Amino acid sequence: MALLKVSGIGKQLNGNVVLQDISFSQKKFRKLAIVGESGSGKSTLLKIIGGLIQPDSGDVLFEDKHVEGPNERLIPGHPQMAYLSQHFELRNNYRVEEILEYANTLPESEAQSLYEICHIKHLLKRKTDQISGGEKQRIAMARLLTGAPKLFLLDEPFSNLDNLHRNTLRSVIRAMGEKLGITFLIVSHDPADALGWADEIIVMKNGQIIQQDIPETVYRQPVNEYAAGLFGTYNVFAKTEAARFGEIPKAYGNRKQYFIRPEAFTLAVKKSKTAVAGKVTDVAFLGSGYEVEVALPESMVIVRTDNGDLKFGDDVYVSFRKHS
Incomplete structure (x- = not known):
């Protein structure tokens, strides 16, 4: 009751x-x-x-x-x-x-x-x-x-x-x-x-x-950009765009448009099958880690990482973080 x-x-x-x-x-x-x-x-x-x-x-x-x-x-x-x-x-x-x-x-x-x-x-x-x-x-x-x-x-x-x-x-x-x-x-x-x-x-x-x-x-899984923005930084991707980074994490559901948080991604310096090439355009220190802005061929993505060695202009590869 x-x-x-x-x-x-x-x-x-x-x-x-x-x-x-x-x-x-x-x-x-x-x-x-x-x-x-x-x-x-x-x-x-x-x-x-x-x-x-x-x-x-x-x-x-x-x-x-x-x-x-x-x-x-x-x-x-x-x-x-x-x-x-x-x-x-x-x-x-x-x-x-x-x-x-x-x-x-x-x-x-x-x-x-x-x-x-x-x-x-x-x-x-x-x-x-x-x-x-x-x-x-x-x-x-x-x-x-x-x-x-x-x-x-x-x-x-x-x-x-x-x-x-x-x-x-x-x-x-x-x-x-x-x-x-x-x-x-x-x-x-x-x-x-x-x-x-x-x-x-x-x-x-x-x-x-x-x-x-x-x-x-x-x-x-916020219902729209307003709800997503209330809870911090996010990346907006259509389902086909999000799939380029690998298997979409189950926690983000199954929908036409995704609002994906920076910590869902990972960065690498070597290419893999499910990674998208990009170039670092900004690095912000947040205390518990770094928020890295990466320019992709057709869009931008913000990634949360522990790697403090990245700098403006570095070539990186973006993919979804694998969860055990």
Whole structure:
């Protein structure tokens, strides 16, 4: 049974269509991420799910019960859902423990366990103007979790965080789900944040869902160039063009047009039966490897490689990487 069911949601704001016929469901404990460029309607959808904005059409069911919007409920919001905006605020000049005590409904032992899961136990005596942005975010999450929600809605949780705090937050969210039995739904304009976290990804554009699938499929078999571009660099080839590089990797499916990631290719300095000759036109160092742009007789291809010896003008041969 689905924990959350969204059916036919539509919404207009100031005469502009923001959401069109949005439908999907989410099972309990299944991590769902909604991604898309800014203005695609993600945040509005999240607020409608949480009962904070009234939809013009459609319905949201939580545990098979209608989620009331602001027109139906005196105080907007659902008692079993927690919503954290990307513009959250904490009161200034208060100790962290005071901020948490005001909202806490848990027994002391459970509250302390929650603070430990959120990696904020060492911050309790500090004032809110003495902590970083990433720490403030985890405190805001802990404050909402003291109400013991079943579904946590996070709007752009990874934005404006450095890599250290982003990785910490991923670990915290994972621990919350496993140890506290909470289901998460996040919205992000940076889909790379969702790839390693989500069980399922929804891609939105112009207020509509254009793709919904597991991360591997969304990454390797995007429905169009928009969806492909959200998740990083890609190469576009028709099926006949892709076949020139050898056997097309099974992960990319069977289709007329392929959006193939740079890591699917390999480079060699010697010709083989399934390799296409080309010339290096650019080499970019990415830290974990190199992204090499290669000019082919009739097109270009970008290849990810560990070879740091390649340089502009080198002759190379491009083929699909063989997987055991």
